Amino acid sequence: MRINKRYKLKMKKIYNCCINVELGKLRYMKSFNSRLSETVKNKKSCLCVGLDMNPDAFGSNSLKNLKEHTFKVIDATREFAVAYKPNFAFFERWGAAGFAWLEETVLYIGDDHIKIADAKRGDIGNTAKQYAESVFKHFGFDSVTINPYLGEDSIRPFINDTKKGVFILCRTSNPSAKDLQNKLIEGKPLYYEVAMLAKNLNKFDNIGLVVGATASEELSQIRSIVPDLPLLIPGIGAQGGDLEHSVQVSNNTGVGLINVSRAISFAEKMTYSDIHNAAKKYHQNIKMVLEK
Numbered sequence: 001m002r003i004n005k006r007y008k009l010k011m012k013k014i015y016n017c018c019i020n021v022e023l024g025k026l027r028y029m030k031s032f033n034s035r036l037s038e039t040v041k042n043k044k045s046c047l048c049v050g051l052d053m054n055p056d057a058f059g060s061n062s063l064k065n066l067k068e069h070t071f072k073v074i075d076a077t078r079e080f081a082v083a084y085k086p087n088f089a090f091f092e093r094w095g096a097a098g099f100a101w102l103e104e105t106v107l108y109i110g111d112d113h114i115k116i117a118d119a120k121r122g123d124i125g126n127t128a129k130q131y132a133e134s135v136f137k138h139f140g141f142d143s144v145t146i147n148p149y150l151g152e153d154s155i156r157p158f159i160n161d162t163k164k165g166v167f168i169l170c171r172t173s174n175p176s177a178k179d180l181q182n183k184l185i186e187g188k189p190l191y192y193e194v195a196m197l198a199k200n201l202n203k204f205d206n207i208g209l210v211v212g213a214t215a216s217e218e219l220s221q222i223r224s225i226v227p228d229l230p231l232l233i234p235g236i237g238a239q240g241g242d243l244e245h246s247v248q249v250s251n252n253t254g255v256g257l258i259n260v261s262r263a264i265s266f267a268e269k270m271t272y273s274d275i276h277n278a279a280k281k282y283h284q285n286i287k288m289v290l291e292k
Contacts, residue, residue, distance in 0.1 A: 029162065048081065050084075050234065053086075107140075123150060128155075147168075162204040163206075171219070213242055213258075235259075237261065247286050
């Protein structure tokens with residue numbers, strides 16, 4: 001019995017449609033860490049531009065001028081950046097107008113770059129759930145920085161969706177970080193306990209850690225504890241962190257995002273060219289280390 005050609009063609013279309021649907025599901029279900037790794041690979045960059053829009057550093061208390069500068073920074077750095085990290089504090093201080101500016105900023109960044117909410121959230125479970133809804137569903141961020149001080153139940157609401165990621169504060173770059181984070185608990189520093197907690201919770205492949213470039217020894221130790229987890233590394237530039245060591249260690253076995261904020265956003269006279277050249281310089285320096 002011959003099968004009608006039209007019927008065969010129809011069945012082929014249905015088959016192809018089913019395949020495309022399944023592929024779409026796979027893309028939809030891709031974990032945050034997988035997407036981050038692919039984006040770093042495709043863009044050949046691990047530079048994260050921090051958007052810390054400090055009016056004091058900018059030299060103007062005009063919200064309009066700060067907004068324009070934010071978009072200028074994004075435009076000047078797109079070709080070098082793999083991610084952007086707006087610092088919520090510098091948006092929240094403006095109240096409702098600041099939240100509107102943050103919404104505009106997320107839309108302006110678009111979907112080709114990873115969007116990290118530098119919000120450092122951390123609260124009990126039901127409150128954390130509302131923070132997660134805000135960051136991921138309302139604002140549309142891909143990931144968020146969180147404070148683990150309240151323990152596991154303050155983290156879980158942020159990691160239920162495999163497509164959305166978190167960067168847990170582990171060993172930060174500020175001078176007084178050692179006051180608590182280096183305290184020994186049964187012979188192990190507190191940052192070790194945080195790293196182990198992150199490692200054990202990473203069932204959905206969407207957890208990373210924040211480790212400052214100013215803590216070179218701790219960075220090496222943490223990378224040995226969590227060889228596969230992404231690391232977000234602030235402290236380069238104005239804080240004087242070791243760029244070469246940070247790039248080498250963090251990207252040795254996994255992804256290490258090198259965050260630069262003030263040294264790019266407020267470079268020299270803050271012209272488009274100044275910002276572009278600063279981002280290009282950091283991108284090239286990172287690339288040179290990776291190619292060694």
